[in-house]
Amino acid sequence: MISFESIEDNFKFILLETQGIVQATRDFVDAPSPDSYDGVIGRDDYIDNLKNVIENQCYRRIHTGQAVSEEEVQQIRAIQIIAVNLERIADNCVNIARQVGYLEDPGFIRSYDYAVLFEKVLASLTDIYPTFREHTLSGALAICKIEYELDRLYKETFDIIMPRLRTGQSVQNLITTLFIFRYLERMGDALLNVGEALIFAIIGQRIKVHQFQALQESLDKAGFNGSLSRLNFEPIWGTRSGCRISRVGDVPGGEGRPQEIIFKEGNLAKIRAERESLERWERLFSGLAPRVISYHEERHTASLLEEFLPGYTLDEIAVGTDRGRAERALTELKGTLRRVWSETRRAGPIATDYVGQIEKRLHHVRNVHPHFSRSEQYLGGSKVMSSRELLSRAEAAERKLPAPFSVLTHGDLNANNVVYNEEKGRIHFIDLHRSRHGDYVQDVSVFLISNCRMPLFEAEARTRLHKVIEELLSFAAGLAREWEDGTFGARMATALARSLYTSTRFELNPGFSKEMYLRAHFLLEKVVAHHESEAPWGSFTLPSEVLYY
């Protein structure tokens, strides 16, 4: 059995050796000689070897079947990642030593300040072990930051060298010098990976340093203080992209109770849209959507802390066996939707873009399922429209099918974006970045298909899903009658086709995804045939069988 201590010993060795090779490389650049060259190359072989030993030990330690604590697994994973990156640094040293041979004048490079880059790399390497040992987050962040420093220093030198190159003199010396700085800059990339591995070892989650900094700033803005290493930090899978944090300790205004928060970081436009939408929902329907706790923008990214709403998502409930809960949740959802739509309803037709949305996502679908598009066919005298033709004729039909009124829509009403809090008996909406005024049929169709496409095939589970689908569809059809929405059926068919077709890109089960694709075609063919028969839209019958599998 490999002991953790022996891994840690080798970890110390590889750190010392990497410091050694960086120092040796610097000495060689200062004063090249065959002996000092061999010193660099020889050390690299040794470091390669050490890295392999460490990797073997790490994997063996984890896979021996003996109980290794989660925390130790984290430490081992961090060591393995760091070892790989130290070996990259050593490779860059060898590359530098080789480059020196191309300098026509070995002293040429001395007029450029390479020493400062070497010093920064060396200082970082020295800090790795104490940071690892003492779990100092600030130390890990400082190591990450070296990458920015080295980038900046590289850029400075680059800006000096470029105009000199243009003079056409000392070209070989200049290019070689540039290469050497480039290899030094690459050591910074490896150090960034090392720093992120250290953060992982400390907080137990893989997190990119920019996300980490965004999180820290968001927490600071929200008035939380304290060490981030005390937070229980948990990434959220699936569509609730971002990370969930549960903070241990006092939260201002939280009566000292521990509070959970959702942290989202990413694309500026998306996060900004989410924030604006959350604030709008809060004004209109306080408590229905998460409250914004803090918001922070960088140049291209933004981060958002929002309230974590406890409860079950409706997909969890649909999959679960508690029928009573499922019924209560569905009743509550219907009540919430009726309230939201009634209160935000605006008279006047609004165009929809269901077919356009299919077309926009068609290449994603074809990437996953290359055959999910039909070419024109004839069975004797009967023509089968190609997918392309079908879509363009469906688009023409859709233009005649505006929604008679608009409401504030969720925009992505997947079952997993609806949370049911059983204790309070209320529904919450999450992930609202696509929310806008539009056709309520879109929300209904997305919700229906999110249930329909759940990859559950046992009869009992399917019956539960069918019940949800049936109830929500009849609720929506009832509203349509009440609100005299004469094109409901045809719009629903088009919207369902859109969700079925575009959802196939998330479904790899060949039979199930093909069924979705064929049903989408069937629905569109129905809409097109009805439109071209010039029958009134009110006489369109939605073939609701498409929702049952």
Place this chain on the structure above:
Amino acid sequence: MSDDKRFEYESIHDPQTITAYLQSVLEGIVQRRIVLTSDGDEIVLRPGNLLKLAVKAKRKDDTSRLSIKISWKDSPNSESAEE
């Protein structure tokens, strides 16, 4: 040679549409010439005087299946006439 020529079609329809498609195929049988085209590629079948008809029906759980298979041996004349 028309060896290995294939035509495949798969879809979901309501009974009226399926009837219309089958009707087109039936007409072809009566006229002894069924043309099937896919993206410009044509396959012409010439049903002869002797056609084998196999009908299979199956019901399992909540799925039913009815397969109708019509096959025949092409006479050498009909093939070369097509090529």
